[in-house]
Amino acid sequence: MDKQPPPKLLELLGQLDTMPSWDYNDFYDYPEFADRIVPPLVDRWCEDGSEVTSSAPLGVFRTFGEAALPPLFEKLHHSNTTTRQRVVWALGFLDKKLSHHIVPKVVNQLKVETDFAVVQHGMQTLNHLRHVPQALETLMEYLHHEDLKLRATTALALSTSTFNVELSNVVLPVLLQLLRGGSLENRSPFLQALGSFKDQLETLFPVFEDLLQTEQDYNLFSTLKAIAAYGPDAQELSPTLLAMLEDAPRETQGYLIKTLGSLGGPAETVVPALLQLLETPQTDETQCLSFHSRILKAISQIGEAAHPAIPKLLPLLNDRLLGEDAARALGSMGDYATETVQHLVETLQRQFNEHAAWALGRIGIATPEVLDVLLTTLRRNRHDIGNCKYVVRSLGKLGPAAQEAVPELMDILQQARVTGTTRDRQGNLYYVERTPFWYIKELLRALGSIEDARAASLVASYTHRDDIHPSVHFSACIAWLRMSQDPEAIRDVVVQPWQKTLAFHRRMSFTRDQEYVPELVGLASLLREYVSVLDEETKNAWLDAVIEPVRETLDCYQHWLSSSWPQEVEEQLREASVAMLRLHDTLLYDYEAHIQEHWEDSLFDG
Numbered sequence: 001m002d003k004q005p006p007p008k009l010l011e012l013l014g015q016l017d018t019m020p021s022w023d024y025n026d027f028y029d030y031p032e033f034a035d036r037i038v039p040p041l042v043d044r045w046c047e048d049g050s051e052v053t054s055s056a057p058l059g060v061f062r063t064f065g066e067a068a069l070p071p072l073f074e075k076l077h078h079s080n081t082t083t084r085q086r087v088v089w090a091l092g093f094l095d096k097k098l099s100h101h102i103v104p105k106v107v108n109q110l111k112v113e114t115d116f117a118v119v120q121h122g123m124q125t126l127n128h129l130r131h132v133p134q135a136l137e138t139l140m141e142y143l144h145h146e147d148l149k150l151r152a153t154t155a156l157a158l159s160t161s162t163f164n165v166e167l168s169n170v171v172l173p174v175l176l177q178l179l180r181g182g183s184l185e186n187r188s189p190f191l192q193a194l195g196s197f198k199d200q201l202e203t204l205f206p207v208f209e210d211l212l213q214t215e216q217d218y219n220l221f222s223t224l225k226a227i228a229a230y231g232p233d234a235q236e237l238s239p240t241l242l243a244m245l246e247d248a249p250r251e252t253q254g255y256l257i258k259t260l261g262s263l264g265g266p267a268e269t270v271v272p273a274l275l276q277l278l279e280t281p282q283t284d285e286t287q288c289l290s291f292h293s294r295i296l297k298a299i300s301q302i303g304e305a306a307h308p309a310i311p312k313l314l315p316l317l318n319d320r321l322l323g324e325d326a327a328r329a330l331g332s333m334g335d336y337a338t339e340t341v342q343h344l345v346e347t348l349q350r351q352f353n354e355h356a357a358w359a360l361g362r363i364g365i366a367t368p369e370v371l372d373v374l375l376t377t378l379r380r381n382r383h384d385i386g387n388c389k390y391v392v393r394s395l396g397k398l399g400p401a402a403q404e405a406v407p408e409l410m411d412i413l414q415q416a417r418v419t420g421t422t423r424d425r426q427g428n429l430y431y432v433e434r435t436p437f438w439y440i441k442e443l444l445r446a447l448g449s450i451e452d453a454r455a456a457s458l459v460a461s462y463t464h465r466d467d468i469h470p471s472v473h474f475s476a477c478i479a480w481l482r483m484s485q486d487p488e489a490i491r492d493v494v495v496q497p498w499q500k501t502l503a504f505h506r507r508m509s510f511t512r513d514q515e516y517v518p519e520l521v522g523l524a525s526l527l528r529e530y531v532s533v534l535d536e537e538t539k540n541a542w543l544d545a546v547i548e549p550v551r552e553t554l555d556c557y558q559h560w561l562s563s564s565w566p567q568e569v570e571e572q573l574r575e576a577s578v579a580m581l582r583l584h585d586t587l588l589y590d591y592e593a594h595i596q597e598h599w600e601d602s603l604f605d606g
Helices: 007-014 021-029 031-047 058-075 080-092 096-112 115-127 132-141 148-157 165-183 188-196 198-214 217-228 232-244 252-261 268-280 285-318 324-332 334-350 354-363 368-381 385-397 397-414 437-452 453-461 471-483 486-507 516-533 536-541 543-561 567-587 593-603
Strands: 418-423 429-433
Touching: 007 021, 007 031, 021 031, 021 058, 021 324, 031 058, 031 080, 058 080, 058 096, 080 096, 080 115, 096 115, 115 132, 115 148, 132 148, 148 165, 148 324, 148 429, 165 188, 165 198, 165 543, 188 198, 188 217, 198 217, 198 232, 217 232, 217 252, 232 252, 232 268, 252 268, 252 285, 268 285, 285 324, 285 334, 285 354, 324 334, 324 354, 334 354, 334 368, 354 368, 354 385, 368 385, 368 397, 385 437, 437 453, 437 471, 453 471, 471 486, 471 516, 486 543, 516 567, 543 593
Parallel strands: none
Antiparallel strands: 418 429
16 A cells, blocks of 8 residues: 655645745655655746756755656656756756666757757756766767757867767867857857866967967966866966966956966976065955965965975964965975974964964974974963864874873863754754854864874764754764774764765755865775775675765765866865775775776776
8 A cells, every 4th residue: 555645745745836946855854755746846847937957956856866767757858948958957967876867868869859958958967977978979970060059069068078088089179170260159168178188288288378368358267277177287388377477467367376376387487476476565455365365375286396485474474364375385385394383383472373373283293392382372262263273273283293182172172062953034954053063173173183082982972963064974973983993883973974964965965065075085085994904794794884875975976076166176076086986996896887987987087
């Protein structure tokens, strides 16, 4: 006998026509009734007058997984082109584990589709799914289509996806032909796509030289982003970028500086130019802050080779707004920064300078004097959360050498006060905290880095708390793994909170909270390190509990990577994805061949 839907669900379905998009979250509580929820929700969404790329119901479709496919596939044949646009766009945001169902349907639709906008969204879906090899035959047909827009969209889909390197010999000439033809209405995404051809950099050098001289505004910024993707391999272009710095508008200078930092030099010519700009007076304080911040970040990327900048960095530690960037730059100088340690210690002894404290952690020399001044500063200013976070971070950076600070850090964490949760006018849940969750994460990270087992029990208690932001669970899991060697407890302390936080991520899958990324990188890497030392019997004891969240996390990474992120965040996501894939390999040697091909060969070689 079929299970009857509860009255609350029937009430929600009855209100669907007038329901605001934020109330779609209520459907998450009824996964067993996907067959009742998804069809009317698909109908409602297809009739919605909002933009095609409105994402309100996508989290529900994604959560219900395969049950969402039949109603969506049925709409692929709808007579209304807007409906077909919505469906092919939505299919690109479902679980990548369903790609073997989705890709053939999208490819078949592309073969018969007459509306250009539907084809365009279909190309984007194939790009999101990273399953270009399955659709290669169709895409190659479109690559030589008589319609310029369709040919351009196909070239973009192929160039921004990961594919067989040999394919770049076919795609790049078409892409360059389109760019040189001057017929593209929006050149920006095609210019950015030039950053995908790692094996063709020598061919692209003269192309980039020409584009730097001819492109303007956002097209120039897109060209610079493509150049930055090649990192130090593209240093040959640094003289051209430096020559452009002098007369360029301020916004363009900012992008040039960011690109020079990504190229990493050559330091002997780039660093003097950056320092000269750093000393140039500015009239607009807001623009000046952003501009100088980019200069300091570029110096950080250049690293030890930028050590002549040290005398210019030390005074900036007193700058309330630029001090953190200056401290980060000092920390990138390696052994050259050793000579500044005594200066920083003396600065902290005279007055509380949070950026000097952070610089000590970044430099990472754990002398008794450094530990003493950091611990003294923490004790004197422990109620100044906004500034003490830098001291806590530094103690964590010093690692096991900072064991003396563990009692103080534990005491602060024990006294953290979280008042619980409440709801806004729309009924959305949010957290009300006396101690901000980001500060609790700082304390957990520091304790985990110090690896003192005295804090294991306290840290474990934070992995299950319901009255605090879910991202804290990741920080607590990582910290506990660093300080505990109890394989019997890993299921309760790590796996259950991990699954709980993944459920939160699925609900919030279209937010852009970069705060999660460091924890995701750390969790993947640390679990693999932990598992590698377990004996076979212990490993098998909790394999079943771990393997599913590993796969779900891989899927989350793939979903996030299909969106546009700042370069350093995307690199962290890729690092986390590779680490989680390797954990999967460590746990289960005979995992499915399509997962290995899809994740390791297709996604990360690029």
